[in-house]
Amino acid sequence: xxxxxxPTRFMQLSGTLLPWLGGASIALxxxxxxxxxxxxxxxxxxxxVRVMFIHVPxxxxxxxxxxxxxxxxxxxxxxxxxLADVAAKSAAPLGAVFTALGLITGSLWGRPMWGAxxxxxxxxxSFLLLLFLYLGxxxxxxxxxxxxxxxxAAAILALVGAVNLPIIEFSVDWWTxxxxxxxxxxxxxxxxxxxxxxxxxAMALGxxxxxxxxWMIRIRTEILSRRVRSLMLTGEA
Amino acid sequence: MSALLLRDIxxxxxAGGSAMLALAFFAAVATLVPxxxxxxxxLLARIAAGVLWVxxxxxxxxxxxxLFQADFEDGxxxxxxxxxxxxxxxxxxxxxxxxxxxxxxxxxxxPLLAVxxxxxxEATLALFVSLLIGTPAVSAIGAVGAGLTLSIRRGGLILxxxxxxxxxxxxxxxxxxxxxxxxGLSNGALLLLTAFSFFACVLSPFATAAALRLNLxx
Numbered sequence: 007x008x009x010x011x012x013p014t015r016f017m018q019l020s021g022t023l024l025p026w027l028g029g030a031s032i033a034l035x036x037x038x039x040x041x042x043x044x045x046x047x048x049x050x051x052x053x054x055v056r057v058m059f060i061h062v063p064x065x066x067x068x069x070x071x072x073x074x075x076x077x078x079x080x081x082x083x084x085x086x087x088x089l090a091d092v093a094a095k096s097a098a099p100l101g102a103v104f105t106a107l108g109l110i111t112g113s114l115w116g117r118p119m120w121g122a123x124x125x126x127x128x129x130x131x132s133f134l135l136l137l138f139l140y141l142g143x144x145x146x147x148x149x150x151x152x153x154x155x156x157x158x159a160a161a162i163l164a165l166v167g168a169v170n171l172p173i174i175e176f177s178v179d180w181w182t183x184x185x186x187x188x189x190x191x192x193x194x195x196x197x198x199x200x201x202x203x204x205x206x207x208a209m210a211l212g213x214x215x216x217x218x219x220x221w222m223i224r225i226r227t228e229i230l231s232r233r234v235r236s237l238m239l240t241g242e243a
Numbered sequence: 244m245s246a247l248l249l250r251d252i253x254x255x256x257x258a259g260g261s262a263m264l265a266l267a268f269f270a271a272v273a274t275l276v277p278x279x280x281x282x283x284x285x286l287l288a289r290i291a292a293g294v295l296w297v298x299x300x301x302x303x304x305x306x307x308x309x310l311f312q313a314d315f316e317d318g319x320x321x322x323x324x325x326x327x328x329x330x331x332x333x334x335x336x337x338x339x340x341x342x343x344x345x346x347x348x349x350x351x352x353x354p355l356l357a358v359x360x361x362x363x364x365e366a367t368l369a370l371f372v373s374l375l376i377g378t379p380a381v382s383a384i385g386a387v388g389a390g391l392t393l394s395i396r397r398g399g400l401i402l403x404x405x406x407x408x409x410x411x412x413x414x415x416x417x418x419x420x421x422x423x424x425x426x427g428l429s430n431g432a433l434l435l436l437t438a439f440s441f442f443a444c445v446l447s448p449f450a451t452a453a454a455l456r457l458n459l460x461x
Contacts (some may be wrong), residue, residue, distance in 0.1 A: 016356050135408045142405035149395045158457045159391045163405055166387055166450050173439065177412035180435070181419065 027219040034212030041205035063213040071101030076168035079161035091157035096224035102140035103156035128182040249338030261306035261343040262346030269302035284361035291360035292421030308399040309387040334451035338386040346378030366424045373420040380440040383447035
């Protein structure tokens with residue numbers, strides 16, 4: 007893996023991979039959407055069940071994003087490799103957007119299902135906290151001017167957050183069971199049938215590929231803009 | 244380590260120090276809440292734990308801003324870092340000083356405010372114990388944030404954003420310990436809070452020291 011940590015080699019490799027990744031995500035998302043819209047309406051939820059296909063994968067991708075960001079941060083912190091720092095930096099806004107997408111679609115789904123835009127359900131609340139973790143990470147990175155210093159500070163924060171996330175998740179779950187009487191409106195819905203499982207699978211894969219595609223584009227952009235900056239500093243351009 | 248601890252405590256308690264300010268802020272926030280939600284004592288007793296816990300966290304944050312900043316700006320942090328003790332020890336000592344000058348006074352003051360909120364006696368005791376156990380975690384996790392935002396000119400604005408989500412468990416378990424008594428059920432909140440606090444206090448100095456190290460450029 008370290009062989010590909012060289013920025014030049016990464017640029018070559020990602021250049022070849024990018025169209026394939028992008029194509030795969032478009033194909034999978036298209037297939038997922040088609041399957042999702044042709045699936046029969048749920049007997050309880052009716053057509054609103056289709057929100058699941060854009061909501062659940064967004065939430066999965068958001069969590070995956072934090073995991074990848076934390077791993078990249080660890081690599082950057084331990085081996086002091088700039089490409090890992092760039093990777094961590096580029097993952098954060100993507101993760102934040104997927105988290106926000108999960109929250110928004112969840113809220114749109116919650117309105118017809120629970121009768122409220124927002125309920126203080128365990129998952130919703132921990133996702134809101136996840137969004138704040140992402141935003142804090144981005145803010146910290148933007149606030150420190152020196153790039154290597156910003157990378158290391160943000161990496162420490164990402165790791166502290168990664169250690170804390172399971173605890174936050176647990177505490178919020180614990181908290182909602184404490185408040186159970188008033189807020190949990192979910193009826194134990196039917197087990198997902200295969201009619202819904204396939205589009206969900208396709209969409210989840212599509213979202214994952216989309217994340218990697220965008221991530222790669224962002225890393226490439228960052229590398230290129232750093233090169234431009236150093237060229238301008240040396241006065242060669 | 245004890246010299247550093249005493250020095251920080253002296254600085255915080257002398258005129259212009261942060262200890263009194265944090266305490267006054269805590270009391271002021273707690274006073275504003277009944278003005279906002281009404282004087283119904285039954286309602287106030289119900290929300291007292293949550294309000295006082297949130298106010299305590301915010302008051303601690305207020306003082307965190309200067310935890311390392313003042314020493315960083317006048318260069319004494321560089322000298323402290325040169326001392327033979329490890330940066331982890333330094334971080335721990337300064338965190339402990341922060342707790343002794345904010346968390347502990349807040350805890351001592353809290354029963355008085357709890358009376359104003361009409362909290363029953365056993366619940367007041369639970370609040371006192373939960374703050375006593377939980378506020379060290381607030382100082383410890385806050386110190387990580389203070390270390391990370393050290394070199395940022397307006398770091399005090401970013402500090403709450405990065406620290407508050409991490410403190411969610413402390414507020415949940417802390418307030419939960421009081422609700423446990425109010426509702427007469429047993430949910431183990433105090434044990435979970437103790438575990439969280441130990442965890443935070445043991446691990447945070449390492450993260451704080453790492454943050455200090457990168458800001459000191461060594």
